[in-house]
Amino acid sequence: MAGLCCARAAGALQLGGSRLYVHGVRCRSTYDGVIIGGGIVGLASARQLILRHPNLRFAILEKENEIASHQSGHNSGVIHSGIYYTPGSLKARLCVRGASLLYKYCDQKRIPYRQCGKLIVAVQHQEIPRLQALYERGLQNNVPGLRIINAKEIREKEPYCKGIMALDSPYTGIVNYRHVAQSYSDDFRDAGGSVLTGFEVSDISMVNESPTGSEQGLEFPVVIRNVKGEEVYCKYVLTCAGLFSDRLSQISGCSSEPRIVPFRGDYLVLKPEKCYLVKGNIYPVPDPRFPFLGVHFTPRMDGNVWLGPNAVLAFKREGYRLCDFSARDFGEAVTYSGLRKLVLKNLAYGMGEMYRALFLRAQLKELQKFIPELSISDILRGPSGVRAQAMDSNGNLVDDFVFDGGSGEIASRILHVRNAPSPAATSSLAIAEMIASEVEERFKL
Structure with a gap:
């Protein structure tokens, strides 16, 4: 043996x-x-x-x-193209190469995937400089196929999406990890x-x-x-x-x-009869003041569409429900100086995330910025994942x-x-x- x-x-x-x-x-x-x-x-x-x-x-x-x-079985299923990461960084190089290797591997093993693309959509004029900076960063990272598109081109790709400008990443895909x-x-x-x-x-x-x-x-x-x-x-x-x-x-x-602090991300799902509203991934322009990307629209391999996630402290390292609790996990997190400092630096953002986690209409309001046709009757509470966020004692998220x-x-x-x-x-x-x-x-x- x-x-x-x-x-x-x-x-x-x-x-x-x-x-x-x-x-x-x-x-x-x-x-x-x-x-x-x-x-x-x-x-x-x-x-x-x-x-x-x-x-x-x-x-x-x-x-x-x-x-x-x-984490490997509780994620959005997105094959990222490498837009967001600092040019020349290890994350940027590994993501671009990793996506290429993954597509080839899936072809070789006949694992189904969809190269459905992604739009990073600006809905306000003040987001346009950040969007253009992302475009330049993606070019430096050698992400294939990137282009800036206008409102008309957004509607051609996503007929129900409202935006004034977007970064189109056709190389982004989805798979069941x-x-x-x-x-x-x-x-x-x-x-x-x-x-x-x-x-x-x-x-x-x-x-x-x-x-x-x-x-x-x-x-x-x-x-x-x-x-x-x-x-x-x-x-x-x-x-x-x-x-x-x-x-x-x-x-x-x-x-x-670095200490691991667990953050739970809760998703909503579109009702099946409303999945026609989303064709590919739709993401917001990230705000560098905040540690997470914000809510987005993610098609799934099974035909569903996930909306979200938020980002709130998990009360248990492997707790996927709001009621899941571990005294040890929770105690270690809330007594850690790094988490306290992160909370103080992002207090308003954190309170907003907790509010949106509790009230569907608050999260819906964020989603309607991109697809105004969404209504409260179109969405249901969906699955959750827990992210292992490494953090130092100064409250900095370890990003490498x-x-x-x-x-x-x-x-x-x-x-x-x-x-x-x-x-x-x-x-x-x-x-x-x-x-x-x-x-x-x-x-x-």
């Missing part, structure tokens, strides 16, 4: 779940590399590593019973990798004796334990833990910062990738992806290339 190393014993072998047992005693699992986190970044990175190193044994550990259960994540997992398994679900990590440490009984030192010097007391041994660890990336890092002795290996003996064996910011799903294949190269360099693979 690939990736499993057991002491020899007489008698029959018994398969318990996905793990091998000898006379009812679980055998230890040993791997060259373990990836913790079965979201889209962890899956893409594991896939890239095993394709580059087919002779090594890799495993993915996922705490849920299914992969892509959280759960399907993409599942395909990454299938590739990983087909290449010989193991996926262990229901494995919630509680401890990562160095061991003092080899699980294989080798006399030549520790062949697998890192032990990973879960909440059930089960163990996996390996040479190297990569963590891609999303909403729990800070806690998992601290388990291995790394810094407490953060790697951490900590210090001490384990530092040479572990790499934490502390922050993989949006658009991580779009960029997943490009991010995986970068992470795999980082792993190779750090661990001398």
